[in-house]
Amino acid sequence: MTTPETTPGAVPRQRKERKENADKRRQQLLDATWRSIAQNGLGRTTLATVAAEAGLSQGVAVFYFKSKAGLLIExxxxxxxxxxxxxxxxxxxxxxxxxxxxxxxxxxxxxxxxxxxxxxxxxxxxxxxxxxxxxxxxxxxxxxxxxxxxxxxxxxxxxxxxxxxxxxxxxxxxxxxxxxxxxxxxxxxxxxxxxxxxxxxxxxxxxxxxxxxxxxxxxxxxxxxxxxxxxxx
Known part of the structure; x- marks a missing residue:
């Protein structure tokens, strides 16, 4: 009996889906960064303002970009x-x-x-x-x-x-x-x-x-x- 883990091709497909979801979430945060900068300026843009603009938790922003500096550079x-x-x-x-x-x-x-x-x-x-x-x-x-x-x-x-x-x-x-x-x-x-x-x-x-x-x-x-x-x- 096969399972999603043992079905041929299942693992690569799952990895691809995870990567696509990660890329989408990352871009969602970058798009929110632009909106935050336009609304708040560079100095007052933070991981918190970006996460709120993206409708995500601040933890998600930290996971992808580690810090405000890393987020702004990207x-x-x-x-x-x-x-x-x-x-x-x-x-x-x-x-x-x-x-x-x-x-x-x-x-x-x-x-x-x-x-x-x-x-x-x-x-x-x-x-x-x-x-x-x-x-x-x-x-x-x-x-x-x-x-x-x-x-x-x-x-x-x-x-x-x-x-x-x-x-x-x-x-x-x-x-x-x-x-x-x-x-x-x-x-x-x-x-x-x-x-x-x-x-x-x-x-x-x-x-x-x-x-x-x-x-x-x-x-x-x-x-x-x-x-x-x-x-x-």
């Missing part, structure tokens, strides 16, 4: 990973055309899943602590390096024989412009919106990289057409 890593997955997905969808790739990278920064009040609150809460917490700075540097490399590669394809230093500077300017709008959207949400910030960033990129200016104008015209059709419905 929350930042997870936040960056989602950001990177977003721009990598956009870059892949753009195909092999470097003009479309540049536009896709810029658009990804203003995607509503990435550029929203809660997400911006989390970014700025952590960035304000980076000079005091080396682990935050290390995570930021790791993920920022991948993004910078992608932007430089696309600019390099578009700018042809331009010196490497000029290509790197142009890529940095574009990302810095996006960062500036993120700050304005976070600090002055009533004065700016993501769509106008996206438009201005694209136009600026067209000035810096004239090779893509025409394609950007076409993209913006298409955006305006879609917005007009939505208003007319």
């Amino acid at each position: 929350a930042l890593r997870d936040h960056y990973a989602r950001y990177q997955e977003n721009w990598e997905r956009a870059l892949k969808a753009a195909g092999d055309d470097p003009a479309e790739q540049l536009i896709a990278l810029i658009r990804a920064d203003f995607d509503e899943d990435i550029c929203n009040p809660e997400a911006l609150s989390i970014w700025y809460a952590f960035w304000g602590e980076m000079k005091f917490t080396s682990q935050y700075a290390e995570i930021s540097s790791q993920f920022d390096a991948a993004r910078e490399q992608a932007m430089r590669a696309v600019c390099g394809k578009l700018m042809g024989d331009a010196p490497g230093a000029e290509i790197a500077r142009t890529a940095q300017w574009i990302d810095t412009f996006s960062d500036g709008f993120w700050q304005r959207l976070h600090v002055f949400p009533g004065n700016y919106d993501a769509q106008s910030a996206l438009r201005e960033t694209l136009l600026m990129a067209g000035r810096l990289v004239p090779q893509v200016a025409g394609r950007i104008e076409q993209n913006l015209a298409a955006d305006a057409g879609r917005a007009r059709r939505l208003r007319e419905r």
